[in-house]
Amino acid sequence: MRIVLVGPPGAGKGTQAAYLAENLSIPHISTGDLFRANISQGTPLGLQAKEYMNAGHLVPDEVTIGMAEDRMRQDDAAQGFLLDGFPRNIGQAEALDTFLSAHRLKLDAVLDLEVPEEEVVRRIAGRRICRNDSSHVFHAEYSRPVKEAVCDECGGELYQRxxxxEETVRKRLAVYHSETEPIIDYYKKQGLVTTISALGAVTEVTERAMRALPRG
Structure with missing residues (x-):
């Protein structure tokens, strides 16, 4: 099973990707993990990416595409994979199609996680992180600490990154709408897209996603 997961920031793509990959016994390939792995291992692509990032520039598509292709060639991806954060624009989607075609492979599904824009803003802008341990995460509305601005776990100060x-979240959404959202129409023309509501409990969203996948 070869799947692309699409959705705006705050849709829960990372969480859903991890659950789906585990359920389907395929690797979860995320852009963030690709960058971290290549940079930490000092690969030629990682060194290129680091150079651009250190200069405050966006990493060019060809570097990201190269990392993704290298990862998809690995043995554990032979029976399938779940892509999260790649492709993020039409150029990357076309490159993915070219790669798959060259290996006589194809995508099975594109899952579009749908969340109303104001819900995205609430989800992200409400997050509060512990300064002592960034794994301690609270929310101003959905998961409030017992004491305002104090971590329940360790007593550290909670802050908003x-x-x-809200201003940054809206800018990220604008980038998503202009750069990434067009790939949904690109894949709709191939008959691959199923749109899934990402509202509700994590398990409910996972169940919707699993039901949307082709059988066989």
Missing amino acids: EDDS
Whole structure:
């Protein structure tokens, strides 16, 4: 099974990708993991990416595509994979099609996680992170600490990351709409897209996604 997971920031793609990959026994391939692995291992692509990132520039598509292709060639991806964060634009989607065609493979499904824009803003802008341990995460509305701005786990100060401010979230959504959303129409023309509501409990969303996958 070869799947692409698409959705705006705050849709829960990472969480759903992990559950789906486990259920389907295929690797979860995320752009973030690809970058971290290549940079930490000092691969030629990782060194290129680090150079661009250190200069404050976006990593070019060809570097991201190269990392994704290398990962999809690995043995554990022979029977399938779940792509999360790649492709993120039409150029990357076309490159993925070319790669799959060259290996006589094809995508089985594109799952589009749908969340209303205001819900995305609420989810991300409400996050509060512990300064002592970033794995301690709370939410101003959905998962409030017992004491305002104090971590229940360790007593550390809770704060809002700069990336989580409402202004930044809306900018990230604008980028998603202009760059990534067009790949949904691209894949719709191939008959691959199923749109799934990402509202509700994590398990409910996973069940919807599993039901949307082709059988056989």
